[in-house]
Amino acid sequence: MSKNPFPIYTPPVSRRSLLRSAGAGFGYVALAGLLGQSTPQAFAATADPRSPLAPKQPNFKPRAKRVIFLYMEGAMSSLDTFEYKADLQNNDKKSSPGGGLLNASKFKFKQYGKSGQWFSELMPNIATHADELCFLRGLHTDTPAHPQAVVQLHTGSANAALTRPSMGSWLIYGLGSENQDLPGYIVINPTPNFGGAANYGSAFLPAYYQGTGISDEGFMPNVKAANPHALEIEQLDLIQRRNHDLAAINGAPEAVEGVIKSYELGFKMQGNVPDLLDITKEPQHVLDAYGVKPGPDGSFARQCLTARRLSEAGVRFVEIRQPGWDHHTNLHKGMIKQTGMIDKPTAALLQDLGDRGLLDDTLVIFGSEFGRQPAAQLNDDGRDHNITGYSMFLAGAGVKKGFNYGSTDELGINAVDGRMHMNDLHATLLAIMGIDHEKLTYRYAGRDFRLTDVAGIVQKDIFA
Template identity: 70%
Template sequence: MSLPLFQSPISRRQSLQAAGAGFGYVALQALLGNSAPRVSASESPRDPEKPLAPRAPHFAAKAKRVIFCFMQGCISQMDTFEYKPQLQKDGGKVGPGGGTLTASKFKFAQHGETGTWVSELFPHLAKQVDKLCFLRGLHTDTPAHPQAVIQLHTGTALAQLTRPSMGAWLMYGLGTENQDLPGYITINPPPNFGGAVNFGSAFLPAHYQGTKINDMGYVPNLKAQTPTQLQRKQLDLIQAMNRDLANNPSKPDELEGVIQSYELAFKMQGKVPELLDISQEPQHVLDAYGVKPGPAGSFARQCLMARRLSEAGVRFVEICQPGWDHHNNLHKGLINNSAMTDQPTAALLTDLQQRGMLEDTLVIFGSEFGRQPTSQGADGRDHNITGYPMWLAGAGVKKGFSYGATDEYGIHATEGRMHMTDLHATLLALMGLDHEALTYRYAGRNFRLTDVAGNVTREIFA
C-alpha cells in the first residue's frame, strides 16, 4: 500500500535515533560561513545557530592547536627521561619510604646542546631534546588509574559530577575554524578508565564533545549507505519535522546536537575518508613515522593522522598508546612500548617543524602519573603521584628547557611543583584563554576546567 504524500514510513523518534547514529559527537559546521565573525571567548550570549563559530581568545594566543600524546598506564620516568645518579648508586638499598630502591637497567646519555639526559629507550626523541620543554615537578591527587585519567582529562577525579574534558573546554572557548570537520578528535581513546568521559562535554552542550575514531581511520556510521541525493532528502525531512521546535527554549541540547551532527556527517562523507587515508602519503613520510601494518604500527598511524588532522584545521587531537602500567615485566614492557612510540613521536615533531606548523601547534606528551623508584615484585614499579614529568614542544614554550625537579630518587616534586590544575591553567593560557574567566553556569554555579584552583606557570613561556 502506498503512503500518503509527505508521510514518512518511520516515526519522528526513529528518525532522530538514526540521526544520532550518524556522527553524534559534534555540532553542525556547515552553517558556518567563511566570513563568520569572531567573537571573544568572554562575550555572551553565543549565537545558538553557530555554536562552534570561531571566537577570539581572551588574550593573544601562543598556540592555535594541540596534539596530546597520551601514554596511558604511566611511563616509568626513572627509566626514560629522569636520570637519577643517586638511584643508580643506591640500587638495592632500602628507600626513604621503605621498599628496595631499584636502579634503572637502561643506559642514560646526554643529548643536544642542552645536554639533556635521555635513556637508550628513546634514541629518536633524544635527537629532539633541544625542542622539548620538560615539566619535572608534576603531582596529582589519586594513585588509581580510573580517577587519575579522568582528572588529567577533565580537571577533577570527583565521581559525583562528571566534568567536561579539556578538549571540550577549548571548543567552548575558541570554537573551530574548519567547516567540514570536528574541531576535537580523539584517536583510540582508552575504553576503560573513564571511557567517553575523557572526551565528553558533560554539562556543556553536546556539540563540544570529542569525536572518536580509530587508527585505521574508521568513523562509526560515516560511510554512505545510500546515494547522496537520497541522504539529502532524508536529512531535509528530519529537519522539516523539527522546525516546530526551532524556537522552543525548552528544546533539549541533545536534540539540537543530534540534528547538527547528522548535517555534519553528511558534509564529512566526502572529505574525511580521504583525509584519514594515510596511504596517500609519500613513502619517505611513511618510513619516517615507522608506519607498518598491525598493532605494532598503531601509534605511528595515529601520529601521522594527527598531523593530517591538525593541518586540516582540527583544533584538538588526542592520540593514545596504552600498556605502560608495568607492575611486572617492566624491562621487556618498556622496550616494546618505547619502540612503538619513540620514532613516530620524533617524526611528528620533525614533520610539524618542516611544514611550519610547530610554531603554532602545542604538542603534549605524558601520562596520568609516574612510577616509583622502588621495586614491585621481581620486575615492576608501583604508582607515584607525588613527582613525575611530562614534556611539551612547539608553540609558546621554551625550547630545551626544564622546569621543576624531584628529589634525588625521583619520589617527590621539590621544585617548580605543578598540580594538575596548574597544568590545565597553563595549557589554556597558551591557547589564549584565562582559566578563571572560561566558565559555564550549571546547577546554580559557575564551573571551569580548573575548578577553584590553578596557577599559570609562565616561567615556561617562550
C-alpha cells in the same frame, strides 16, 4: 476582556516534536539512517557566527592554535626514559625513603643537544629533538588509582560523583572549531580503560563539544556515504530549514540540540573524512619516517600520522593513546616493547610538524596520569605508582625550547621545585591557547564550573 486574536491555541512545536513528525514521518530513526547518505546541499559549510562550533575570540593573544596530546596510558616510567637520577643509579638495592629497595634503571642514559637533556637508550629518536622540548619535572597529582587519576588528567577532577567535561571539550567550548566540516576534538584509539568515555566526553556541556572517537586504523563509524535517495535528501533539507527557523522561537533540550549538531557535522564530514583518514595517500618516505606498518605494533605510528593530518586540516584538539605502561612487573621487557612502538613515531611527528611549519602554532603534550616510584616492586622488575613527583614534556608553540621547569628530589620521589599540580597544568594549557581559565565557565546545577575548578596557577615561566 479583549478578544483573543488566536481563537484556537496551538502549542509551539518543539524541535523534538519536529524531528518526530516532520517530513512525512521522518524522525529520529530515519535521520540516523541518513547518516549513510551524502549530498553537497545538505548542511553546507557556512560560517554561521551563531553556530556553537564557530570560531570564537580568545581572551588574549594565543601562543598556540591547536593541541596534540600524546597520552601514555598506565603511567610511563620517566625514571627509565628521560629523568636521569644519579643518586638512584648509585644506590641500587639500598633502602628507599619511601619504603622498599631502590631500583636503579637498567638502561643507559646520556645527554643530548646543547641543552644537555638526559635520555635513556630507549628513546634515541625523541632524544634528537632534545633542544626543542620543554620538560615539566615537578608535576604532582592527587590519587594513585588509575581510574581517578586518568579522569583527573583529562577533566581536572577525580570526583566520581560528578563527571566533568574533558579538557578538549572545554577548549572547543571556549574557542570553537577551526574547520566547520570536521570535529573540533578527536580522540584516536579511545579505550574503555580508566574512565572510558568520561575522559573525552562533554559531561554537562552541550553534546556537540564532546570528542569524536576514531580507531587507530583511521575508521570513523557512519562516515562513509551510501547511495543518496533524492526524496530523503529533500526531506532532510526541509527538516533542517524548519529546525533553524524555529530556533529563535522554541529552543530545544541540549541533548536534542547535540544530536542535531552531530548529524549536521556527520553530513559535512562525508566529503572530507574518508580521504583525510587514508594515510596510504602519504608518500612512502613519510610512511617510513613514522614507521607505519599493519598490526598492533604499528598502531601508534598510524595514530601519529593521522594526528598530523587532522591538525593540518584544522582539528583543534587531537588526542592519541598508547596503553600498556602499567609496569608493576616485567618493567625491563615491557619498557623495551612500549618505547619501541612510540619512539620513532613521536620523533617523526615532531619533525613533520616542524617541516610543515605547524609546530609554530601547535602545542604537543607527551605524558601520563602520574609517574613511577624509584623503589623496586614484584621481584625487582617493576615500579609502583608515584603521584608526588613525575615528568612530562611539551613541544612547539608557546613554550621554551631545551628547557627544564621544576625538579624532583635526588631519587625522583617528590616534586621539590617548580611544583605543578594538575590544575596548574590545565590553567597553563588554556593560557597558551589564549584563554583565562578563571573566565572559561559554564553554569550547571546552580554554580559556575571550570576546568580548573577553584584552583589553578598559570606557570608563565615556561612561556617562550
